[in-house]
Amino acid sequence: MTGIRKRTVLLFFLATTVVVYGNTFLNDWTYDDVPVIVQNPDAHSLKGFVENSRPGRPLRELTYIPEYHLFGEKPAGYRVQQLAWHGMNGFLLVLVFGLLGVELPYALLGALFFLVHPLQSESVANLSHRKELLTLFFSLVSLYGYVKAAALAGGRRVAFMAVAVAGYVVALLANETVITLPLLVILVECYGMPRERRILLRRPLLLAVSGAIAAAYLLYTFRGFIRPEQLLTIYSKNSFMASRSYLPLFMGSMTAFGFYLWKIVLPVGLAPEYTFRLAESFLQPWALLSGTLLVVLVTVMVRAARRLPLLSLGIGWFFVFWLPVSNLVPVAYLAADRYMYLCLPGVGLALAVLLQRLRSAKVEAGFCAVLLVLAVLTAIQNGYWRTEHTLWRHAVAVNPDSTWVQETVALSYLLTDETDKAVAHAREAIRLNRLNTRAYLTLAKAEERRGNLAEAVKNYEFFAAYGGMEYPSEAADVQASLPALRERLALQKTNLQ
Structure with missing residues (x-):
């Protein structure tokens, strides 16, 4: 040539x-x-x-x-x-x-x-x-x-x-x-x-x-x-x-x-x-x-x-x-x-x-x-591949059996404040793999935004207990914020009574 x-x-x-x-x-x-x-x-x-x-x-x-x-x-x-x-x-x-x-x-x-x-x-x-x-x-x-x-x-x-x-x-x-x-x-x-x-x-x-x-x-x-x-x-x-x-x-x-x-x-x-x-x-x-x-x-x-x-x-x-x-x-x-x-x-x-x-x-x-x-x-x-949202929302349609995809798309919906969808996908991620600790964190954040503090606290506690090995800084932050959240939950229960 x-x-x-x-x-x-x-x-x-x-x-x-x-x-x-x-x-x-x-x-x-x-x-x-x-x-x-x-x-x-x-x-x-x-x-x-x-x-x-x-x-x-x-x-x-x-x-x-x-x-x-x-x-x-x-x-x-x-x-x-x-x-x-x-x-x-x-x-x-x-x-x-x-x-x-x-x-x-x-x-x-x-x-x-x-x-x-x-x-x-x-x-x-x-x-x-x-x-x-x-x-x-x-x-x-x-x-x-x-x-x-x-x-x-x-x-x-x-x-x-x-x-x-x-x-x-x-x-x-x-x-x-x-x-x-x-x-x-x-x-x-x-x-x-x-x-x-x-x-x-x-x-x-x-x-x-x-x-x-x-x-x-x-x-x-x-x-x-x-x-x-x-x-x-x-x-x-x-x-x-x-x-x-x-x-x-x-x-x-x-x-x-x-x-x-x-x-x-x-x-x-x-x-x-x-x-x-x-x-x-x-x-x-x-x-x-x-x-x-x-x-x-x-x-x-x-x-x-x-x-x-x-x-x-x-x-x-x-x-x-x-x-x-x-x-x-x-x-x-x-x-x-x-x-x-x-x-x-x-x-x-x-x-x-x-x-x-x-x-x-x-x-x-x-x-x-x-x-x-x-x-x-x-x-x-x-x-x-245009954005994280388009990428993972397409991925979950292609591969719904992946706990990682379900957890990631849950976070995507959380970031766009679509909390109901975030909760649904986070729960599916946990169903696929109960040890997917990050899914518990996303679920906790979504439940907190929805005002469901009891569910939020429960999932935050799980992440704080088991997520530290993979996500040490995030687990430490959650551990530090839990007392205030528990107080909010107690106050919510009191008001409901």
């Missing part, structure tokens, strides 16, 4: 990103934006960054510093950089696909699938999820450098290999889930590179040392997740407290895998939070079906290796970045749209390979129509 053509492709992807995601400029701070950006001194200045008062993902914090100086607490200004990273990721995918042997028109189509898919809305529309965009960008820089290095010799090989290593290190600073990138490099050597160009697979000792270093880093980074408490954390998020065994988590991970495949095909009903019905049983139809689909995809990957090696690479790409978020080792949420940001390029590669193999004008036209539909759905999904 010539320099002029590269610039044209880059501008095309940046323009497409603005068209599809431009309505996010109207959006307010949502989800984790306030604690990650607005209230985080590490993201406001280099001095604060060095002090590191809130340890997190350093690369993401660095990118916020110039924006904070330029735009302060106005989120619209932050979105210029947000959209730029996403557009550049689409452009880099075209370059990487091209290096692997995908012709330009099909590389463009595969990268566009990645760019406009509604599952990307969470990562692009929510500023605190910039970590996903940064991780993919530097992962692609690393992969591009590695593939170029394999095709060169002498000083140029050393230079591109340095780019590959540096890209990987920086990607890790953005998000540690990219730890599996070396597995993708191995798959690239297996399925996307002639034998004579291979580096790791032709040097077993180098491969073994690299694997040992990656394994050691992996164990160190995720050491805190290999604990029974982490397992219970995931179970609690899914309102499941009936078991401490690993089986419910494994079956839930399988169900989530099928859920991802379904949302890739039909990306509607998306939300920032999903829950799954967990059970300590092998007889779970959706989990078994999802596990079967996983086996089928692995089989296709293996069997397609000779005739369509890049199809195998695309499937393998998906698996490589699904593994860290699969919760086969308990990490966080069983499913989240943002977890697909690193996985979808693999789907885009697989689709590009299939389109190139078919070379059918009708199929290509149909695919372009699908891309247009996906772009429209993405623009609609961006709108749900």
